[in-house]
Amino acid sequence: MNAGSNSTVLLRARSSVCALYGFALVAFALAFTHPLILLAVAAATFGAARLSGVQRQLRGAVRFAIPLALMLAVINGILIRDGVTVLWRFGELPPFGQLDLTGEAFAYGFLLALRVVVIIAATALLVAIVDPDDVLRRMRRSAFRSALTAALATRMIGVLTRDARRMDQARRCRPDAGGSGRRAQLLMVGSVAAGALDRAVDVAATLELRGYATRVAPPRGDILPYSRADRAVLAAALGLIALLCVGVGVGLAHFEPYPRITAITGATELLYAALIVLTALAAPLIGERGRRR
Amino acid sequence: MSALVFERFSYSYPGSDRPALRELSLTVEPGEFVVCAGLSASGKSTLLRAASGLVPHFHGGEASGSVIVGGISTREHGPGGLAQVAGTLLQDPETQVVMQTVGAELAFPLENRGLSRAAVARGVEEIALTLSIATLLERPVDQLSGGELQRVALGAALAARPSLVLLDEPTSQLDPVSGDELIWILRRLNEEWGTAVLLAEHRLERCLAHADRVLVLSDGELVCDAPPREMLGWAGEHQPALQTPAARLFERAGLRPPPAGVKEARATLQSHGLLDPAAPLTAVEPERKPGRPRRPRRAQPAAQSALSCRGLSFDLPSGAAVLRGLDLSLQPGERTAVMGRNGAGKSTLLRILAGLQEPTEGKVSSEGRVALLMQNPGDYLIHERVDGEVGAEALAEFGLEDVAASHPRDISGGQRQRLALAIVLSGDRPSVVLLDEPTRGMDRAAKGDLIARLNALSAAGTAVLVATHDTELVAAVAERVLLLSGGRIVADAPTAEVLSGGWHFATETARVLGGQGQACTPEQGGALLRARMTIEAAP
Numbered sequence: 001m002n003a004g005s006n007s008t009v010l011l012r013a014r015s016s017v018c019a020l021y022g023f024a025l026v027a028f029a030l031a032f033t034h035p036l037i038l039l040a041v042a043a044a045t046f047g048a049a050r051l052s053g054v055q056r057q058l059r060g061a062v063r064f065a066i067p068l069a070l071m072l073a074v075i076n077g078i079l080i081r082d083g084v085t086v087l088w089r090f091g092e093l094p095p096f097g098q099l100d101l102t103g104e105a106f107a108y109g110f111l112l113a114l115r116v117v118v119i120i121a122a123t124a125l126l127v128a129i130v131d132p133d134d135v136l137r138r139m140r141r142s143a144f145r146s147a148l149t150a151a152l153a154t155r156m157i158g159v160l161t162r163d164a165r166r167m168d169q170a171r172r173c174r175p176d177a178g179g180s181g182r183r184a185q186l187l188m189v190g191s192v193a194a195g196a197l198d199r200a201v202d203v204a205a206t207l208e209l210r211g212y213a214t215r216v217a218p219p220r221g222d223i224l225p226y227s228r229a230d231r232a233v234l235a236a237a238l239g240l241i242a243l244l245c246v247g248v249g250v251g252l253a254h255f256e257p258y259p260r261i262t263a264i265t266g267a268t269e270l271l272y273a274a275l276i277v278l279t280a281l282a283a284p285l286i287g288e289r290g291r292r293r
Numbered sequence: 294m295s296a297l298v299f300e301r302f303s304y305s306y307p308g309s310d311r312p313a314l315r316e317l318s319l320t321v322e323p324g325e326f327v328v329c330a331g332l333s334a335s336g337k338s339t340l341l342r343a344a345s346g347l348v349p350h351f352h353g354g355e356a357s358g359s360v361i362v363g364g365i366s367t368r369e370h371g372p373g374g375l376a377q378v379a380g381t382l383l384q385d386p387e388t389q390v391v392m393q394t395v396g397a398e399l400a401f402p403l404e405n406r407g408l409s410r411a412a413v414a415r416g417v418e419e420i421a422l423t424l425s426i427a428t429l430l431e432r433p434v435d436q437l438s439g440g441e442l443q444r445v446a447l448g449a450a451l452a453a454r455p456s457l458v459l460l461d462e463p464t465s466q467l468d469p470v471s472g473d474e475l476i477w478i479l480r481r482l483n484e485e486w487g488t489a490v491l492l493a494e495h496r497l498e499r500c501l502a503h504a505d506r507v508l509v510l511s512d513g514e515l516v517c518d519a520p521p522r523e524m525l526g527w528a529g530e531h532q533p534a535l536q537t538p539a540a541r542l543f544e545r546a547g548l549r550p551p552p553a554g555v556k557e558a559r560a561t562l563q564s565h566g567l568l569d570p571a572a573p574l575t576a577v578e579p580e581r582k583p584g585r586p587r588r589p590r591r592a593q594p595a596a597q598s599a600l601s602c603r604g605l606s607f608d609l610p611s612g613a614a615v616l617r618g619l620d621l622s623l624q625p626g627e628r629t630a631v632m633g634r635n636g637a638g639k640s641t642l643l644r645i646l647a648g649l650q651e652p653t654e655g656k657v658s659s660e661g662r663v664a665l666l667m668q669n670p671g672d673y674l675i676h677e678r679v680d681g682e683v684g685a686e687a688l689a690e691f692g693l694e695d696v697a698a699s700h701p702r703d704i705s706g707g708q709r710q711r712l713a714l715a716i717v718l719s720g721d722r723p724s725v726v727l728l729d730e731p732t733r734g735m736d737r738a739a740k741g742d743l744i745a746r747l748n749a750l751s752a753a754g755t756a757v758l759v760a761t762h763d764t765e766l767v768a769a770v771a772e773r774v775l776l777l778s779g780g781r782i783v784a785d786a787p788t789a790e791v792l793s794g795g796w797h798f799a800t801e802t803a804r805v806l807g808g809q810g811q812a813c814t815p816e817q818g819g820a821l822l823r824a825r826m827t828i829e830a831a832p
Contacts, residue, residue, distance in 0.1 A: 170672035175720030202388035211376035216407030
């Protein structure tokens with residue numbers, strides 16, 4: 001993450017409030033299946049990414065998510081026999097039994113696909129706006145092992161990507177190109193995994209050598225007051241969490257896929273979806289306007 | 294109080310019945326610059342890991358005896374506790390940085406000590422200025438070169454101003470310029486801050502001149518603890534593989550005592566009247582006929598060459614040019630070296646020649662198979678046993694039959710290098726063999742074995758192209774050197790001419806002799822000096 005003085009509100013705010021904001025968006029996508037709410041979370045996520053200048057990272061994540069989501073949609077459509085609108089009747093097909101393709105199963109499959117894409121996009125936003133170095137610093141005293149694991153994972157992504165690229169080139173340098181078939185693939189995966197473990201051990205040793213395990217507290221006077229960006233993002237995150245609690249608590253945006261798709265969409269749901277988008281985008285929008293003034 | 298004390302310390306790694314260190318007793322005093330030498334697997338890295346607390350706290354295993362670092366016992370304190378008195382830099386710069394930016398990396402050890410924000414900021418600024426990396430502070434670490442990365446890792450190790458710094462082959466992945474700079478920085482810190490330095494290194498010629506003492510380990514035991522000159526004398530009798538090129542030059546010339554560095558060697562030769570005091574430190578360009586300026590060799594037609602390329606260019610996605618219109622031709626059996634600083638495009642050139650990467654422009658043609666041995670031999674090893682990688686015949690040819698049943702990751706670095714070479718050479722005989730930094734982290738004995746193998750390949754008609762920073766390897770193997778800079782071949786000449794005509798891209802022998810007689814190896818230099826002695830002795 002780039003948190004220089006010229007960066008946007010979500011990139012300037014401290015990592016703890018950014019993490020809260022990102023997790024709130026992810027939680028919405030996990031809690032609701034209603035298409036309107038999912039679309040609202042998607043709009044909030046992509047809007048926040050655009051306002052923060054991290055839309056490229058999101059695009060990359062979505063490109064990765066779409067094939068997975070489509071596969072999920074197709075599998076749901078083929079395997080789920082619930083739903084009353086039969087599109088195609090295949091008859092008996094061992095070992096699945098009676099196989100009917102229903103409109104509800106396909107529609108719900110595509111809804112699940114949308115949900116996967118939104119969850120992955122919101123997670124990508126979370127990763128893009130949270131500074132892993134700051135997380136490492138803040139977590140080390142309260143959750144040392146989790147912080148160590150998170151730090152290792154963050155650091156290892158780049159290292160392992162380069163390792164995997166090199167190992168693939170080395171495989172192509174072998175006269176037999178490392179063989180073919182599933183066994184050769186398994187050997188390659190095993191080798192990359194073994195290399196990853198070696199690398200992870202080296203990085204963990206470096207963390208130890210830099211005194212990470214000492215867990216010494218920073219001086220009291222060193223705790224920075226909340227900045228304008230911190231306050232704006234915290235307010236948005238708390239607003240989103242409050243909306244989430246209310247929505248789940250009163251059972252808003254009810255959705256039933258089977259036997260017929262039932263998605264209650266009234267004025268309350270429309271207002272609720274609008275509030276999600278506005279609350280999520282308020283922080284980057286208001287924060288930036290305040291800064292320009 | 295001593296900076297480091299080992300007292301009858303022994304250690305075995307988990308699951309190993311052979312001790313990595315045996316009854317080790319030694320002391321490093323404050324402000325001392327100590328070099329740790331030894332062949333591969335002699336225990337150098339384990340010694341440094343024991344001094345930093347990684348052994349046994351991180352690696353486990355069985356330890357006896359004691360290690361005291363700056364008054365702190367490693368029995369009671371792990372690496373985190375010892376970090377306040379000892380900074381450690383391990384071999385691989387990629388796994389030596391843990392944060393996203395250079396500034397955060399330098400601040401990290403200071404924050405871990407609970408220093409105030411102001412103290413952290415001051416510490417970062419000071420270490421950045423000391424190591425000349427102030428301009429890198431805002432840069433993401435994944436955009437740094439190997440040399441920059443190693444310097445940042447050194448900065449992180451030194452940020453808390455430890456009284457002892459432990460370094461495990463910190464120059465093994467650096468070009469000669471970056472490697473020399475790193476050693477000079479250590480010398481400066483040692484002199485100005487009084488930091489004690491314990492440095493494990495294979496390329497002794499790089500650091501011996503700066504050392505107060507040299508420790509030699511063999512099979513986990515301390516077999517020599519002496520000032521550099523005495524250690525070189527000892528090495529001449531007991532472990533010739535540890536002699537520096539200058540020491541071997543003196544031995545060949547029948548001179549004593551062996552010199553610890555170039556300056557000392559030149560002074561001795563001048564005192565014997567074997568070196569003109571006015572002789573330049575670099576060679577004078579050989580005389581040429583007027584009106585005939587030297588030109589780089591032109592690429593030969595593909596039909597005569599084992600490999601040739603024309604107009605080879607390669608641009609990064611960002612648009613930066615790595616290679617610009619390279620013409621190159623390798624004849625069957627020809628032994629060529631590619632040299633150049635880190636990032637000059639050597640590895641890219643080799644990958645393109647081997648067909649692993651497509652050039653942006655230009656064409657490569659070869660007579661037969663092109664085999665490439667990349668920098669990290671471990672990348673080639675994918676099986677659970679050594680004999681799964683290549684057949685029994687190849688194992689025997691490469692002297693690996695004893696480790697046939699071992700896991701490829703459990704064998705030594707030299708053996709791994711041989712195994713990787715056996716893998717790429719298996720199957721049809723290649724017409725060209727390309728090697729990328731094949732001697733990285735290799736001791737002189739293993740290097741000698743590699744040199745013999747490359748010469749045998751060449752004799753069988755295979756063209757050999759080695760990309761390396763190792764001038765001693767180039768002098769021993771190559772007959773032709775290409776110097777790459779800015780994506781272009783800026784020199785293409787016989788080895789003796791290139792290696793005796795420079796400073797960074799010169800062997801230690803050439804630097805001692807100032808390029809005279811274009812002698813690059815201790816053998817050539819020794820013969821030159823003996824000839825001079827004969828002339829002087831003649832009536």
